[in-house]
Amino acid sequence: MCCKTNHRFLLLYASQKGQAKAIAEEIYHQAKDSGLEADLHCISESDKYNLNSEKDPVVIVTSTTGTGEPPDTAVKFVKEINDKSLPSDHLSHLRYGLLGLGDSEYTFFCNGGKIIDKRFQELGAQRFYEVGLADDAVGLELVVDPWIAGLWPALHQEFASRKKERNHTEEPPSLCADAVCNSCINSRVERLKLEVLGVNNDLLAKAVTKSELPLQGSQPSLFHSVPPLSQLALNVPALPPEYLEVHFQESSEQDPSLCCVSESSIFQVPVIKAVQLTRDDAIKRTLLLELDISKTTFSYQPGDAFNVICPNYTSEVEELLHILGLSEKKDYFVCLKVKAGTKKRGAAVPLYIPEKSTVKFILTWCLEIRAVLKKPLDTNVICSRGSVCTPKNPQEEVPAFAHSCAAKPGRIHFQVCHVHNPKVTLPEGNETRGSTVHLPLVLD
Numbered sequence: 001m002c003c004k005t006n007h008r009f010l011l012l013y014a015s016q017k018g019q020a021k022a023i024a025e026e027i028y029h030q031a032k033d034s035g036l037e038a039d040l041h042c043i044s045e046s047d048k049y050n051l052n053s054e055k056d057p058v059v060i061v062t063s064t065t066g067t068g069e070p071p072d073t074a075v076k077f078v079k080e081i082n083d084k085s086l087p088s089d090h091l092s093h094l095r096y097g098l099l100g101l102g103d104s105e106y107t108f109f110c111n112g113g114k115i116i117d118k119r120f121q122e123l124g125a126q127r128f129y130e131v132g133l134a135d136d137a138v139g140l141e142l143v144v145d146p147w148i149a150g151l152w153p154a155l156h157q158e159f160a161s162r163k164k165e166r167n168h169t170e171e172p173p174s175l176c177a178d179a180v181c182n183s184c185i186n187s188r189v190e191r192l193k194l195e196v197l198g199v200n201n202d203l204l205a206k207a208v209t210k211s212e213l214p215l216q217g218s219q220p221s222l223f224h225s226v227p228p229l230s231q232l233a234l235n236v237p238a239l240p241p242e243y244l245e246v247h248f249q250e251s252s253e254q255d256p257s258l259c260c261v262s263e264s265s266i267f268q269v270p271v272i273k274a275v276q277l278t279r280d281d282a283i284k285r286t287l288l289l290e291l292d293i294s295k296t297t298f299s300y301q302p303g304d305a306f307n308v309i310c311p312n313y314t315s316e317v318e319e320l321l322h323i324l325g326l327s328e329k330k331d332y333f334v335c336l337k338v339k340a341g342t343k344k345r346g347a348a349v350p351l352y353i354p355e356k357s358t359v360k361f362i363l364t365w366c367l368e369i370r371a372v373l374k375k376p377l378d379t380n381v382i383c384s385r386g387s388v389c390t391p392k393n394p395q396e397e398v399p400a401f402a403h404s405c406a407a408k409p410g411r412i413h414f415q416v417c418h419v420h421n422p423k424v425t426l427p428e429g430n431e432t433r434g435s436t437v438h439l440p441l442v443l444d
Ligand SMILES: Cc1cc2nc3c(=O)[nH]c(=O)nc-3n(C[C@H](O)[C@H](O)[C@H](O)COP(=O)(O)O)c2cc1C
Pocket: 014, 015, 016, 017, 018, 019, 020, 021, 062, 063, 064, 065, 066, 067, 068, 069, 071, 101, 102, 103, 104, 106, 107, 108, 109, 110, 111, 136, 140, 277, 413, 414, 415
């Protein structure tokens, strides 16, 4: 009898600020090129999928938030799988692959993914592909790209072995079907670890249970990218292809008002609590701040987001302008345009740079200029601390500035706690509906 080949897999993402979602969407697009069909859902959309009866392989991309917690959208999911009354074979029908996103500067690296993986194992689910743990402190892509590249052969092999299993079960059984299935899967996993991915088997075979840091001097793998930032010698990587065109325009006009907010919606509020989320030896400290807004007069509802605005120091902006050779042009308007023919998916002029802003305004209000060197995009602009990069000739100014504009701001992250209910957290990056809290923060 001929069986119809099933090329579908279930693709779930749990994202706090959008990176896991973007990566899942990338997997979704690439799946088509690999002749597969991804059924993509946010993990919170529990009415769209059912793991208890899922027959196809499942791929999960999840980040971590707070102090080692899964994203808000995965809280219900994790609560459900954590139900202690579930039998140990509850998910034994399930084959899955998991990509965790995290940041090794935090105490519990990739814990969101580790929690799900550990519980899946306890419930009898089996990995058809090894767990990938990507580190935002050094660049998610170091693990994400090879992990996705390895996902396709792993899925194809999974589908092929399912077909083989079906054929086996149609013949008179000479071996227990489960034994065939298990040995086939185990050997497949072993092969995938070594052949398809070409990565270190010992590292991959490690149990993924609790917070642990990559060992110093160990090789990059899907399990970790490179040693954490605190143990890393920082280098300036090559610039990726530019996708923004920058022109400077002389002008005597005023800068735009800050991100279109009026003075009346800016409030000064006290910080009443600060909890350090990152490890003590982290290069960049991240704090969870609680703000006392009880004395302010604005109205808000649960779900509203606050912008916390941290201007860069004038002295550092001036220093950076000098290093980039842009001091003379600091009051020029910056005109940004997406380069014709760019191959970058979804290339767009960054929304966080208002039209008709001057160079100085952008460096003061729109970009973070203190980030630790890690990704190529940041490199030409993030040099105020260590004189890392000085343009060799004036022609380099514009590309350098284009790259700095393309660098995302907000590497200083804020998760704003509602003071009346510390359990309610407002993820950054949501559309702002409420007022803006002006908080000149000094983080180090
Ligand atoms: C407020 C906050 C808390 C975080 N906590 C952790 C953590 O405890 N462990 C970790 O490995 N990464 C942590 N991260 C890093 C994120 O998991 C990482 O940047 C990830 O790429 C974000 O993906 P997302 O945009 O899909 O949420 C945290 C990030 C933020 C902003």
